[in-house]
Amino acid sequence: MKVRGQHFRTIWLKLEDPNVVQLIDQRFLPHQFVIEEVRTLKQMTTAIRDMHVRGAGLIGVSAGYGMYLAALEAAERGSFDERVSSAATQLKATRPTAVNLSWALARQLETIARGNTADEKVALARRTAEQIADDDVEHCRMIGHHGLKLIQSIASKNAGRPVNVLTHCNAGWLAFVDHGSATAPIYAAHDSGLPVHVWVSETRPRNQGSKLNAWELGEHGVPHTVIADSAAGHLMQHGNVDLIIVGSDRTTYTGDVANKIGTYLKALAAKANDIPFYVALPSSSIDWKMRDGVKQIPIEQRAAEEIKRANGWLDGRHVEVHIAPERSAAANLGFDVTPRHLVTGLITERGICEANETSIFSLFPEHAP
Amino acid sequence: MKVRGQHFRTIWLKLEDPNVVQLIDQRFLPHQFVIEEVRTLKQMTTAIRDMHVRGAGLIGVSAGYGMYLAALEAAERGSFDERVSSAATQLKATRPTAVNLSWALARQLETIARGNTADEKVALARRTAEQIADDDVEHCRMIGHHGLKLIQSIASKNAGRPVNVLTHCNAGWLAFVDHGSATAPIYAAHDSGLPVHVWVSETRPRNQGSKLNAWELGEHGVPHTVIADSAAGHLMQHGNVDLIIVGSDRTTYTGDVANKIGTYLKALAAKANDIPFYVALPSSSIDWKMRDGVKQIPIEQRAAEEIKRANGWLDGRHVEVHIAPERSAAANLGFDVTPRHLVTGLITERGICEANETSIFSLFPEHAP
Numbered sequence: 001m002k003v004r005g006q007h008f009r010t011i012w013l014k015l016e017d018p019n020v021v022q023l024i025d026q027r028f029l030p031h032q033f034v035i036e037e038v039r040t041l042k043q044m045t046t047a048i049r050d051m052h053v054r055g056a057g058l059i060g061v062s063a064g065y066g067m068y069l070a071a072l073e074a075a076e077r078g079s080f081d082e083r084v085s086s087a088a089t090q091l092k093a094t095r096p097t098a099v100n101l102s103w104a105l106a107r108q109l110e111t112i113a114r115g116n117t118a119d120e121k122v123a124l125a126r127r128t129a130e131q132i133a134d135d136d137v138e139h140c141r142m143i144g145h146h147g148l149k150l151i152q153s154i155a156s157k158n159a160g161r162p163v164n165v166l167t168h169c170n171a172g173w174l175a176f177v178d179h180g181s182a183t184a185p186i187y188a189a190h191d192s193g194l195p196v197h198v199w200v201s202e203t204r205p206r207n208q209g210s211k212l213n214a215w216e217l218g219e220h221g222v223p224h225t226v227i228a229d230s231a232a233g234h235l236m237q238h239g240n241v242d243l244i245i246v247g248s249d250r251t252t253y254t255g256d257v258a259n260k261i262g263t264y265l266k267a268l269a270a271k272a273n274d275i276p277f278y279v280a281l282p283s284s285s286i287d288w289k290m291r292d293g294v295k296q297i298p299i300e301q302r303a304a305e306e307i308k309r310a311n312g313w314l315d316g317r318h319v320e321v322h323i324a325p326e327r328s329a330a331a332n333l334g335f336d337v338t339p340r341h342l343v344t345g346l347i348t349e350r351g352i353c354e355a356n357e358t359s360i361f362s363l364f365p366e367h368a369p
Numbered sequence: 370m371k372v373r374g375q376h377f378r379t380i381w382l383k384l385e386d387p388n389v390v391q392l393i394d395q396r397f398l399p400h401q402f403v404i405e406e407v408r409t410l411k412q413m414t415t416a417i418r419d420m421h422v423r424g425a426g427l428i429g430v431s432a433g434y435g436m437y438l439a440a441l442e443a444a445e446r447g448s449f450d451e452r453v454s455s456a457a458t459q460l461k462a463t464r465p466t467a468v469n470l471s472w473a474l475a476r477q478l479e480t481i482a483r484g485n486t487a488d489e490k491v492a493l494a495r496r497t498a499e500q501i502a503d504d505d506v507e508h509c510r511m512i513g514h515h516g517l518k519l520i521q522s523i524a525s526k527n528a529g530r531p532v533n534v535l536t537h538c539n540a541g542w543l544a545f546v547d548h549g550s551a552t553a554p555i556y557a558a559h560d561s562g563l564p565v566h567v568w569v570s571e572t573r574p575r576n577q578g579s580k581l582n583a584w585e586l587g588e589h590g591v592p593h594t595v596i597a598d599s600a601a602g603h604l605m606q607h608g609n610v611d612l613i614i615v616g617s618d619r620t621t622y623t624g625d626v627a628n629k630i631g632t633y634l635k636a637l638a639a640k641a642n643d644i645p646f647y648v649a650l651p652s653s654s655i656d657w658k659m660r661d662g663v664k665q666i667p668i669e670q671r672a673a674e675e676i677k678r679a680n681g682w683l684d685g686r687h688v689e690v691h692i693a694p695e696r697s698a699a700a701n702l703g704f705d706v707t708p709r710h711l712v713t714g715l716i717t718e719r720g721i722c723e724a725n726e727t728s729i730f731s732l733f734p735e736h737a738p
Contacts, residue, residue, distance in 0.1 A: 030694040202676065202693070204573055204597045210677065210693035218694050226676050226699040228573045230598045230631025234705035237633065237663060262599025264606065268637040294606060307571065307595050308579065310679035312690030321681030321690055324571070324579035325399040325587050330595040336603035 001173045001187070003033060003219055009177045010058050011065060011133065018126070019072055021065045025052040026174055030215035031313045041070040041087050048101075049094040051206070055175020056249045056285050057136045060100030063091045064132040067108035071125035075118040084112055084121075097258055097300045097335050099250040099287045104132055133177050139282035139349035140179035147185025147245065147280055147347040148192065154242045155194045162195040162223070164242045166232060169203045169260035170212035171247020171280065181280040182245040183216070185347065190222045198224040199241065201232055203260060205306040205332060229262050233269040244270050245347070248281040253367065255340030255355030256293025261333050267342035279338075279355070280347040286360070288367045293337045300334035307332045370542045370556070372402060372588055378546045379427050380434060380502065387495070388441055390434045394421040395543055399584035400682045410439040410456050417470075418463040420575070424544020425618045425654050426505045429469030432460045433501035436477035440494035444487040453481055453490075466627055466669045466704050468619040468656045473501055502546050508651035508718035509548035516554025516614065516649055516716040517561065523611045524563045531564040531592070533611045535601060538572045538629035539581035540616020540649065550616040550649040552585070554716065559591045567593040568610065570601060572629060574675040574701060598631050602638040613639050614716070617650040622736065624709030624724030625662025630702050636711035648707075648724070649716040655729070657736045662706045669703035676701045 001008065014020040014037065021044070025034040036052055038044050044066035047053055053062045070087030074080040088105045095101060111128045115121035154163045169175075171182035179187060189196045198217055203209035210226045217224045227235070235241050244266060250258040257263070257279050270277035290296050307330035311320040324330065343355035353359040361368040370377065383389040383406065390413070394405040405421055407413050413435035416422055422431045439456030443449040457474045464470055480497045484490035523532045538544075540551035548556060558565045567586055572578035579595045586593045596604070604610050613635060619627040626632070626648050639646035659665050676699035680689040693699065712724035722728040730737040 031691065200697075202573065204571065204599065207692050210697070210699075214694050214697040218697055224697060226693050226697050228598070228630060228676060228701070230573065230629075230634060231700070231702050231705075233633040233637065234630060234668070234702055237705070260599075261597060261603060264602040265599060265634040265638055268602065268641055269634055272637055299603070307597060310681055310690065310692065312679055312692040314683070314688055314690045319683055319688075319690060321679065321683045321688060322400065323576050323679065323681040324595050325583050328569070328579070328583040328587055328593060328595050330579075331600065332597070333600050333603055336600075336606070 001178060001216065001220055009133070010174055011053065011061055011177060013130070021069065023047065023053055023062070024174070026054065026212060027052055028318060030211055031318070038069070041066055041073060041090065044069055045090050045094055048091065054208070055170060056098050056100050056247060057140070057176035057181065057282060058174070059095055059098045060104035060284060061133045061136050061177055063101050064104045064108055064129040066091050067105065067112070068125040068129040071112060071122045075122050080118050080121065085109070095300060096298045097249045100284050103284050107132065136176050136282065137178045139284070140176050140181060140184050142349040143181055143280050143282065143347050144179055144184030144188035146351050147278070148188040150243060150276070150278065151185055151189040151194060151196060158242070160195070162197040163189070164197050164199060164240055166199040166201065166235065166241045166244045166266070167213065168201040168209065168246050168263050168266055170208040172213050172216045174212045174216055175247060181247040181282065184280060185245060186222060187220060190220070196222065198222060199232070199235060200224050200226045201229050201262065202226055203262065204229055208260070232266050236269045236273040236275055241275055244275060244277045245280050248279050248285050249335055250297055251279065251281055251286050251346065252290040252293040253286060253288050253360055254291050254293070254357050255343060255346070255360060257338045257343055257355070258293060258297045258335050259338065261336050264336040264338045267338040271342050276344040277342060278345050278347055279343055282349050283364055294339055297337055299336070302332045302334050304330040304332050370547060370585065370589055378502070379543055380422065380430055380546060382499070390438065392416065392422055392431070393543070395423065395581060396421055397687060399580055400687070407438070410435055410442060410459065413438055414459050414463055417460065423577070424539060425467050425469050425616060426509070426545030426550065426651060427543070428464055428467045429473035429653060430502045430505050430546055432470050432473045433477055433498040435460050436474065436481070437494040437498040440481060440491045444491050449487050449490065454478070464669060465667045466618045469653050472653050476501065505545050505651065506547045508653070509545050509550060509553050511718040512550055512649050512651065512716050513548055513553030513557035515720050516647070517557040519612060519645070519647065520554055520558040520563060520565060527611070529564065531566040532558070533566050533568060533609055535568040535570065535604065535610045535613045535635070536582065537570040537578065537615050537632050537635055539577040541582050541585045543581050543585055544616060550651065551614040553649060554614060555591060556589060559589070565591065567591060568601070568604060569593050569595045570598050570631065571595055572631065573598055577629070601635050605638045605642040605644055610644055613644060613646045614649050617648050617654050618704060619666055620648065620650055620655050620715065621659040621662040622655060622657050622729055623660055623726050624712060624715070624729060626707045626712055626724070627662060627666045627704050628707065630705050633705040633707045636707040640711050645713040646711060647714050647716055648712055651718050652733055663708055666706055668705070671701045671703050673699040673701050
């Protein structure tokens with residue numbers, strides 16, 4: 001998507017030196033647009049774990065590129081297979097909830113194993129990393145194509161009033177390679193001339209909503225309003241939300257949806273106020289082995305300090321301020337699970353389905369048991 | 370309650386000079402304990418509007434003291450009745466949602482009118498301000514007495530496991546004069562030796578949870594954990610919450626509850642997970658004229674900038690950092706309304722009742738139509 005009028009992906013191989021991965025270091029948005037050069041596996045695991053890159057799709061794609069960097073290192077230093085397998089273990093440990101991570105790693109390991117020489121393996125790793133990224137872009141584009149119909153249908157009844165879409169966290173292009181998942185239908189609607197307005201839930205404690213979503217919507221020119229996470233219920237109760245679209249870090253094949261902490265509360269409010277609640281996700285986020293999301297999806301617990309601090313910009317400096325007593329305990333749960341009965345539908349690259357086994361398998365029969 | 374081992378109220382007349390009101394300036398907690406001296410009506414309207422003092426009860430009590438300061442000024446400068454009536458108008462305009470404000474102002478105006486001379490009126494205003502404060506303390510103490518039974522009943526089934534109470538915003542002693550409303554049963558339980566642990570919802574954008582609730586619970590020694598507002602649903606879904614107690618800024622005589630934005634989402638999650646959801650409030654927070662809370666209670670919209678900033682402490686300085694793009698719009702709704710069907714019960718100074726007209730009037734028959 002556009003940044004100051006120029007097209008960017010979130011991650012790419014450096015044009016002048018394809019042994020280097022370049023990525024947008026998202027920690028400094030919206031106040032600074034920083035491009036990081038990642039040259040080693042170690043730098044990539046840091047970038048994922050410390051959230052220079054984040055978001056379901058982008059984590060997977062970054063892991064794909066991380067495996068390519070690992071293959072480059074292995075070709076140089078020897079013990080190829082051992083190094084590459086250890087790289088996968090290290091990358092997998094960075095973020096436990098997102099399923100795209102294991103999916104991308106499995107795809108890389110499987111492909112790399114097909115090479116006969118180190119050079120061949122490196123070439124395969126590079127091609128696979130690029131393919132994972134390109135697939136991500138195409139899948140998100142198709143999510144936009146399918147989701148657009150939902151917005152068109154509401155717009156046709158709205159008599160010119162903007163369609164109010166509420167989202168949570170950043171499931172935007174910054175969370176993928178391009179387009180985004182939850183934002184793809186929004187960008188498609190905006191680009192097709194439909195009036196659309198987005199309620200951006202700020203998403204404490206890391207503020208991916210107010211920092212990333214607001215920034216990318218702003219760069220693309222989509223009207224939006226930042227709100228406290230707590231405000232979603234009131235807006236729905238008073239008719240200010242037509243549609244909710246969120247992303248997902250992992251969705252079970254039965255339709256339970258893990259997404260950023262707070263998604264479940266929004267789904268409950270949508271149900272109570274009869275507002276359609278959609279989850280946009282490429283099928284790479286579907287866990288084809290997991291039945292019960294509430295019981296089985298591991299929920300990442302991040303550092304308690306994130307809750308007791310807020311970070312932002314002060315006189316051009318990026319700083320962290322204390323917002324709680326030093327001696328108070330804090331708990332920092334990264335995700336929650338929205339049970340399938342609260343989900344109106346899933347918007348995937350192959351179309352929209354209901355959040356249940358039958359409907360999901362009808363779109364993805366190759367995964368049916 | 371105790372601050373560093375010494376007993377404090379949130380507001381009081383200065384011992385050495387009863388023409389001066391002293392109050393805890395809550396803007397600097399938890400990092401600095403500042404006592405402000407308020408000498409004029411103007412200073413008091415600023416203190417209420419800019420939230421040096423806040424919270425349902427304390428706003429009413431501060432308005433009561435504000436009327437006393439106004440009476441002192443009027444006695445000195447003449448046009449007594451005009452000045453006092455204008456003072457009530459100014460104080461009422463500071464915060465639109467809390468009903469305690471109008472209640473305290475009406476009580477003062479009515480009492481002051483009974484005096485014959487300016488001196489008499491001033492004396493009545495002082496006595497009434499002190500009486501409003503003392504009533505607030507006694508009502509909160511009784512809320513603690515009645516609410517304690519709920520916690521005892523859960524503790525008796527918990528086999529020594531702490532009772533997990535979740536609350537939102539600060540309906541603690543800082544929001545009243547002493548004890549608090551939502552916290553009164555918690556303090557009563559803790560003081561009686563019951564094991565109790567509090568989930569403190571941080572309450573963006575002003576962080577009354579992480580700043581004020583965490584501070585006062587910590588000072589009193591009550592175990593607590595600060596969480597993002599978004600985390601309440603997950604905790605309830607996973608059995609980590611036994612009981613919810615929140616406060617209220619205005620409750621209709623039919624049982625609809627206005628409280629800090631985000632309360633409604635917590636009530637929805639409580640209902641979905643079969644967790645008791647109680648609202649603790651002195652009857653001064655009941656609006657005896659309003660039938661439909663969702664439609665009729667005015668919702669204060671505060672400055673959008675509060676959403677785009679976070680304020681806290683950095684190297685001993687109180688600063689504000691930017692956490693959203695400058696050009697993004699933001700909406701800052703102060704309160705939401707939880708409809709009565711989501712409320713298990715109201716804990717009042719006269720006992721616990723259901724959130725409906727019949728049950729409320731049975732406790733407060735003098736208000737029945």
